[in-house]
Amino acid sequence: MTVAAPSWAQAPSLIPAPVAATPAEGVFRLDAATVVRIPPGDAEAARAAAYFIDLIRRTRGLELAVSDAPGAGIVFERNEGGAEDAYGLAVGPGGATIGASDFGGLLYGGVSLWQLATAEAGQGAVEIAATTIEDAPRFGWRGLMLDSARHFQSIEMVRDLIDVMATHKLNVLHWHLTDDQAWRLEINAYPRLTEVGAWRQQAGAAGFDETGEPLLYGGFYTQDQVREIVAYAAALNITVVPEIEMPGHALAAVVAYPELGSVEDLPDAVFTDWGVFPWLFNIEDGTFEFLETVLDEVMALFPSEYIHIGGDEAVKDQWEANAHIQARMAELGVADENELQSWFVRRIERHLNANGRRLIGWDEILEGGLAPNATVMSWRGIDGAIEAARMGHDTVLTPAPVLYFDHRQSHSPDESPGRGAVISTRDVYAFDPAPDALTEDQLDHILGVQGNVWTEHIRTEERLWDKLFPRMAAVAELAWSPPHVNDWAGFAARLPDQLDRYEALGVTHATIWLEPMLSLDLAEDDAGIAVALSNELGAGEIRYTTDGGDVTSDAAVYEDAVIVQSGAVVRASTWLNGEPIGREREWTVSARDAVIRTSHQLAQCTGGLVLALEDDAPRGPDTDERAVLVTDILNPCWVYEAAPLDGVTMVTAHVGSHPFNYQVGAARDSVPLHPMSTPHGELEIRLDNCEGPLIGALSLTPAVDNDGITVLTGEIAPQDGRHDLCLRFTRDSVDPIWAVERITLGSRERP
Template sequence: MTLIPAPSRCAPGQGLFTFTAATPLTADPVLARAAAWLRHALTSATGLPLLEGPGGVEIRHTVGLGPEEYRLTATTESVLIEASAQAGAFYGAQTLRQLLDPAAFRAGRTGDRTWSIPAIEIADAPTYGWRGCLIDVARHFLPKNDLLRYIDLLAAHKLNVLHLHLTDDQGWRLEIRKYPKLTEVGAWRRESPLGARRHRLFDGRPHGGFYSQDDIREIVSYAADRSVTVLPEIDLPGHTQAAIAAYPELGNLDVPLGVRTEWGVGENVINVSDETIAFFTDVLDEVLELFPGEYICVGGDETPKTQWNESLPAKERMRELGLRDADELQTWLMRHFTDYLLARGRKPLGWDELLEGGLPPGLTVGAWRGDRCTSMAARAGHDVVVSPFAETYLDFRQAEGDQEPVPIGSVTSLRAVHAFDPVPHGLTGQERSRILGAQAALWTEHIDSPRLLDYMAFPRLAAFAEAMWSDERDFEDFLVRLAVHEKRLDALGVEYRPATGPHPWQRRPDAPGHPRTRAEIDSELADWTSNLRP
C-alpha cells in the first residue's frame, strides 16, 4: 500500500469499491464533522455528490477505541470507518482519501475518471499523542490563507499540533487590543538579513504583518475541524525586542529600540518590574480568550542575562527574593506566568533553558537541545515534548553542496528524519511515559516565502509524520510509498524538494548560508548544556 504514515495493521482484500453518483455518505451525529470534511474534499475533486443515505460510505461511532484510533473496512459493496471520537474518524477519512487516485487531492475536477479504492481492512492508531510542527511566523510572516493551507497539510499527514511562534525580536504577530502598539509598531521591521547573518547582507525591504483576533478565531476553528490544536507561543523574557520597541518601558535601557533587523540571540530582554509582569499578564488574558487548547507556550529560551546583571532594579529583585543568580531570577519570573496558566486550567510549555535555574512546577518542557535535556526534564517529573534541533529542525539544509537554498546547520536528511526516535536511551518506564511526543520545527529566518517553506518542509515533514505515527518503520518501503505520495503533494500544489536536488528556481544564490558539520553542531550543543544543574 502507499499510505503515509504507514498504518499499524493492514490486510488487503479482493476487488474494488467504486464510487458513483449514487454513492451515499453518512455518519453518526457525534462524528458529523469528519463526514462534512470528507464530503467537501471528495466532492470538490470528483464531482460526486456523496449525499446522505444508507449504505455506501459510513462513519460509525464505536466505543472501545482510542480518541485517535480508527478502523477502516472496505469491501466491494461498502466502506465503513469506525471511531470513538472526531479525531479518529477524521484520520480514517484521510486514509480513505489516500486510497483513491492522487487526483482526489485536487481542489477541482480534472476530467472524468473512475474513482475506486481497494478492498482492505485497516486498524490504525498513533504511537505518540503529540505530533506537532512549529511554524515561526515571527521572523517571516505567513499570511492567513497560507497558514490555513499548512493546517490542511499537517492534517493530511495526521499531525495534530500547530505550534505558532507568534512573537520574537523581529516581529510581533498577534493583535492585543489592550496594547495596540504591539502590532502598530512591533509587527514590522525596516529590513531583513539576506542569507546568514555572518555575511552582513540586508535586503533593504520592509517586512511585516500580523493576525487580527478574528483571524486567530478563524485559524483555530479551521484547525479544530481538522483535529489540529493551535498552540500559541508568547516568548518571554528574551526574544522580546519587538515588544520593547512598541513599549520602551518594558526594557532595561533608557534608549529607544527598533524592531530587530538581525537574526541571532539579542541582548534586549524585558525587565522584571511589577508593571512589566502585569503587562504580559494582560497579554496572556487575551491569548487565553483566543486559544482554547490545553497548552500555552511562554518561551524561556535564549535569554541573555547581561542586562539583568547590570540592572540595579534586577539586582534588587534578586536580593529581596534571596536568589543566587539571574538564572534563578528567570525561573522566578517564569513561575509567575506558569502559575497564572495553571490557575486557569491551562498547561504551560517552556523551552529547556529553564532547566538552568530550576523548572517551575507544572511546566511541560520543550526539549530542543538534545537527549540530555529530555532526560533531565523527564527524570525531574516533567512532561516533555521533544524537538532536538539537529534532528527535527527543518530549516537545516537537506544535503551537502551549495545547491541548497540558504544552507545552514548540519545536514538533516530525509532518512535521518524518518529514523528519529524521541525517547532517549536509559529512561525508566515511568520516565518514558513523560515523553508526550515530538514536533518538527520550521524556523523562518531563512525561509522568506511560502514556496521556500514548502521546499524545506516536504518531503521531510511526511517522514517526520510517519516517525511519530508508525511504530515500525522501513525507510526503503517509505521511499516506494513516497513516490506515490509526491503525486498527492503535486495535486495539492506543494513545491517539495525533489530527491535529485532543487529545481533551478528553488535555489538562492543571492542569499549565502552558513553550512556546518554535525561535529560542529554537537560541540555547540555541549557548550550550551555545560552549565545544566542536575
Template sequence: MTFNKSIALAVFISFLFSCKEAENAQIDTKIIPVPSHLSINDGTFIINNSTGITYDSAFKDSAEFFKSFIENGSNIQLQKNKSIEFIKDGSIKNSEGYELKISTDKIEIRANSDQGAFYAVQSLRQLLPPEFENGKFNNDSVQISCVTITDEPQFAYRGMHLDVARHMFSVAFIKKYIDALAMLKMNTFHWHLTDDQGWRVEIKKYPKLQTIAAFRDETLIGHYSNSPQRFDGIRYGGYYTQEQIKEVVAYAQQKHITIIPEIEMPGHSQAAISAYPELGCTGEQPIVASKWGVFEHIYCSKDETFDFLEDVLDEVLELFPSKYIHIGGDEAPKKLWKSCPNCQKRIKNEGLKDEHELQSYFVSRIEKFLNSKGRQIIGWDEILEGGLAPNATVMSWRGTSGAIEAAKQSHNVVMTPTSHCYFDYYQSENSNEPLAIGGYLPLEKVYHFNPIPEELSRKESKYILGAQGNLWTEYILNEKQVEYMVFPRILAMSEVVWSTPKHKNYKNFVNRVEHFHKRLEALDINYANHLYEIEGNLTSVGYELKTITSNNTIYYTIDGTKPSLKSNVYTEAIPITKNTIIKAAIFNDKQQLGSLFTQNIVYHKAVAKQITLNVEPHKSYPGSGAAGLINGISGSDTRYGDKEWLGFWGEDLEITIDLGEKTEINSVETRFYNSPGQWIYAPKEIQFGLKKQKIDSIIKIQTSTKNTSEVNLTINKKSRYIYLKIPNYGIIQEGNQGAGNKAWTFIDEIIIK
C-alpha cells in the same frame, strides 16, 4: 477455432484486469503515515451516485468532511444510506485510534471519538485518486481496493511549528498549512507569534504593539554571516487581528488540531520593548530588530512587566483554548539584568543566587499565573536553567540533554532537536538550493529520528509526549518557500510521531513519497523533490553510488564531462587511485531525472589509512565517522551537517593518523566551520605533532567572518604519525546566541600531501 480464440481473449482480458487490479491495490494503499496494520483483501468497493453515507451524531464533523471531499472533488453526489457507515465503537480505547474496513459492498469506519473517525477519513482519502484534491476527478464512479486498517498513533503530541514573527503569512495560507497537518494526522500547530523582529497578535489593551512592535524599518538581505551585512530599506510587518485568530483557531478545531500560541519571554522581546520601553531594564527605546540573532534587550523583572504580560496573556487566553501556552524562555542574555537595580533588588528580595535563578523565578511566576487560569506552560529547554518551574513542559531543541534532564525530573517533554527537526536547514547538498540558515537535514535523517532518548528508562520515556518539526523563517520570504522547506520532510515527521518503529521502512517510505507527489501537486503544494539525487561514498573497494529510488539507472563519467544515456552505466564501485572528478545522474529510458551529482576526490597520503579519535563525534552530527576525516572528500562550504563534517559539542579533540610507515609529509590541511548563530566556533588554536600525544607546534587560528576557517601547516619531514590536539573554543560569550553554553567544533577533511 473462433470459440477457442474467444476463450483465449476472455482469459487474457481477465488476466489483464487482475494484474491491473493488483497494481491499483499496490498503488492505492501507499498511505502516509504508515498504519499500524493494513491488509489488502479481494475485490474493490465502488463509490458512485447511488452510494450513501450515514453516521453517528458524534461523528458529524468527520462524516461531513468526507462527504464534502467526495462531492467537491468529483461529479459524485452521496445519498443517505449505509454504503459508508461511521460507527461509534467503545472497544477502541485510544481516542485517536480507528478501524477502517472496505469490503465490496460497504465501508465501515469505527472509532471511539470524532478525532479517531477523522483520521480514518484521512486514510480513506489517500486511497482515492489525487484528482479528488483539486476537483478534477471527472468520472461518475471510483473504485477503491478492499482493505482492512487498524490504526492508532505512537505519540499523543504530533506537531508542526511555524514562525510568523520573522516573515508573516496570510490567513489563507495558515489554513492551508493546517490542512496539510490534518491530512498527515498531526494534532498540534505551534504558532510562533512574537519575537525581536515583530509582534503578530493584536492586543487591544496595548495598541502600540500593533503600531510599533509589529513593524520593522528594514530587513537583512542575504545571510547573517555575510560581511558587510546589507539591508533592503523597506518597512516590513503586520499582525493578525483577534477576529482573524479566532477564525483560524475555529478552523483548526474542525480539523482536530490544537493551536499552541508562543508569546516569547523574557528574551526575544525587543519588539515589545520598542513599543513600551519601560518594560526593559534601561528605559531606552531599541528598534524593532531588522536582522536575526540574540539581543540584549529583554524584559525587566519588575512588577510593571508582569502586569503587562499578565494583561497580554489574558487576551491570548481568550483567543486560544489550548491547554498549553508557549512562553519561549530561550536565548535570554543576562547582561542587562546584571546591571539593573530592579533585577538585582528582585534577586536579593527573593533570595535568589544569580540571574539564572532570576530567569527561573520569571518563568515560575508566569507559570503560576497561567496555572491559576487553568492552563500550563511549555517552553524551550532553557527554562531548565536555574531550576524548572513546577508544572512546566519542556520543548527540547538543543539536542537531547534537556529532554533527558526534564524527563528524569518527571516533567513532560516534546522532542524537537535541531539535528532532526529544524526544517529551516538545507535538505540537499545541491548548490542551487534556496538560501537557508545553514546545517543539513535530509529526508532520511528526519525519518530515522527516534523521539525517545536511549538514556531514558522505560518509566522515564513515558514523559516523552512526542515530537514536532520547526520552521524558523529568517530566510523564508514567502509561502511557496515555506512549502518547499516543509515538504516532503513533514511526511517523514508524520511517520516518526504516528507510526511505531517496527512498521517503518525507509525504502518503502520513499516509494510512498514518490507516489504522494501527485497528491501534493493536486493540492498546489510546492514540495522539494530530492528523490532522484545520488549519494556517494568512498569505501575500501572504490567509490560507490546509490539512489533511494528504484527502477532507474545511474550513468556516470570520470573525465569531467556531463553524463548522458551514452555514458558508463553504474554497476559496481568505481576504483579510485588518483585525484578524480566523478559526475553522475539518474536517468529513465528517455531523460535525466533530478540534478547532476559531482564529487571531487583528492587522493592524498592519508586516504584509507588508520585514524583514531579520543572522543566520538556527537551522535547528531557523526558525519562518516573518524574515517570520513581522511576519505579524500571535503564537506560542503555552506552546510555543516553533511556526512563529511564531524561535530563535537564542548569537547577537546585529539586525532592520531597512522600512515603505516614513515612517509614524506609536505603539508597538513584542514578546516573548521564557523556559524556563531548555530553555536559553532572554530577553535582558537590547533596543536600539532609528529608523534603520538606529543606537541611540536601550536598554530593560532584567526577569527573569521567566513563560513570556514582554514589551517595549512607546512611540514617537509618524514613521519609515520600525525597528531592533532584541538581544544574546544570554550563557553560562548554574553550577547551571542547560545551564551553561557559550550561551543560546537566542526572539523572537515584532513589532507596530507
C-alpha cells in the same frame, strides 16, 4: 495494538503507516455514484465526512453525495470505547466502513480511505483493494511549529498549512508569534505592540527602494483572523498552541513599550538582525501586569490547554548589570540570574494555572529549577527531554538539527537558503523518539514529536512549503506509527504516492533531495571528464545516459564515476518502484565545468555557523531571485579540495556579500580579519592550507559598489599536480561578509 507489521509488498500506501493492515479479496469501486453515509444528527461525523468528500473532489474530481439514511457506500459510524484518534477501516467489494469513538478517529479514518483512493494518480473513478485496517496514534502530540515572527505568512497560507497537516494526521500547530524581530499578534490593551513591533526594515541594500527610501517589512494577525484560524484548525482536529516569548527574545515588545526593558538605552526600532539578542523584560510588577494582560487576551483567543512562553536563549547580561534588578534578587533570595529566570517562569505559570492552562517552554526553563507543572520542549538535542522525564515532567521531542527544517535538505546548488547542515527526509525518519536512557515509566512522559520551521532565512511562502514537505511526512510517521513499522525502505516505497497527492492538492514540496546531483572532475591522464552522480534519497537507483538519450528503464544504473568527453550530454533520474521519481536532470559536460566548484561544493574551512544565504542584491524589476552562497559567517573561508593545478595560471571567482546582521555575542570578536594589501581587500588563494603559500590574490575593488555578484579574474603561480586551495578574504571589518559563489580554474589558453 501489537500485531506484526504487514509485509511492504502487501502494505497499503498510507503515510503515516497504520498499526495493522490485512489484505482481503476483491475491490471497492469508488465513483460518482458512491454515497457517503453518516449517523443521523452526528455533527462530528458530518464534518469528518465533509473533509473526506472535499479531498476526493480536489484530487479525483468526483462529487460525492452525503446521506444520513442507511445503505451501501462509504459509512462513517460510531464505536464505543476506542482510544483517542483511533479508527478502524474495512474496505470490501460492497463499500467501506470507518468506525471510531471520537471525531479525530472518524477524520483520520476518512484520510486513510482518501489515501487508498489516491494510491494511483488520476481523475475519476478508482478501484480500491479490499483491506482491513486497525489504527491508533503512538503519541498524542503530533506537531508542527510555524515561525511567523521572523517572516510573516499570509492568513491564507496558514489556513492551507492546517489543511495539509490534517492529511498527515498531525494535530498540533505550535504558532510562534513573537520574537526580537516582530510581534505578530494584535493585543487590544497594548496597540503599539503591532503598530511598532510588527514592522522592520530589511537588511542591507535590499532594505531600500530605487529612490533610497527605506522599505518596511512586516504584518500582524488581527484577533478576528486568529479566531478564524483557531476555529478552522479545531474543525480538523488540530489544536493551535501560541508562543509568546519571555523573558528573552523581547526586543519587539520593549521597542514598543520601553518601560518593559532592563536597560535605559533601548533601540528605537525593531532590528533586522538574526541571532540571540540581549534584551530582556525586567522584573517590575508593572511588567508582570503587562504580561498577564497579554496572556489573558491570548487565552481568550486560544482555547489550547498549553500556552508556550519560550524561555529560551535569555542572555542574562542586562539583568546582571541592572542594580535595581540585583537588589530585587537579594530581596527575593534568588542566588543568580538562572534562578531569577526560574522565579520569572514560576510567576507566569501561576497565572496560567489559575486560568486552567498549562505552561510549556523550551528546555532552558530547566535551568535554575523547573516550574512545578511545566512541560519541556526539548530542542538542544534530547537531553532536556530526558532530564524532564526523569523529574516526572511531560516533554515534547523537537531536537535540533534533525527536526529543524530551516536546514538544507540536499547539497544541491538549487537548494533554497537555510542553515548549512543537510537534513534530508531520510535523516528525519531515522530519529528515535524513544530515548534508551529512559525507563518505560519515564517514556510515558514523552507527549510526542514536533518538526519546527524557523524562518530567518525563509522569506517566501513557496520556500516555506518546500522546506516542510515531505520532511513533515517523516515526522508524521514518527509521531503516529508504532516502532515496529519504522522502515526507511517501506517509507520510501510509499513516498511516490505521497508526492502525487501533493501534486493533486497543489502542495509545493521538495524534490531536489531525491533527484540526481552531478559533480565533475578531470579524469587522470587526460582521459576525459569523470562524472559522479548522487542523491539524498538512500533508496532506489539512479539511471543515466551520456549521449542525450531518454532515461528509461533500460538506461544504465549508476554505480561509480563514468568517464565522458567534453560535449557529452548527461541525463539522469532517480528510479523507485520501477518508476522515475522527481525531475530528470540534464547537463552538457565540458572541461571548464570540471574545474568549477560552487560554494555548495566547496568545503568549509571550519564549522562555526554555516548558512546558505542570499547575496545582498536589491530586488530587480522582473525578479526577486538572488544568488545563494554557502558561508560560515564566523569564518568566511572555503577549500577547493584536490584541485587539478597542472597548467593552471588563472583563477576566476564569482563573489558577493551579505550584511553582518547577526547577534552572536562575543563570537563576533573572534571572527578572523586577515590583513589587507589593497584598500578594499582581496580574495586570497593559498596552497595546501590557509597558512600555506599565497599563490594568488584577486582585488575586491570592482565588487565594493556592486550589491550583486561580481566576477573577479587574476593570475596564480603555476603548480603541479593536485593540491587543496584555501580561499579566504582579507578585510578590516566583519561587515560586510564577503562570500565565494563559485571558483573556476583556467589558463591563458583555457580561461
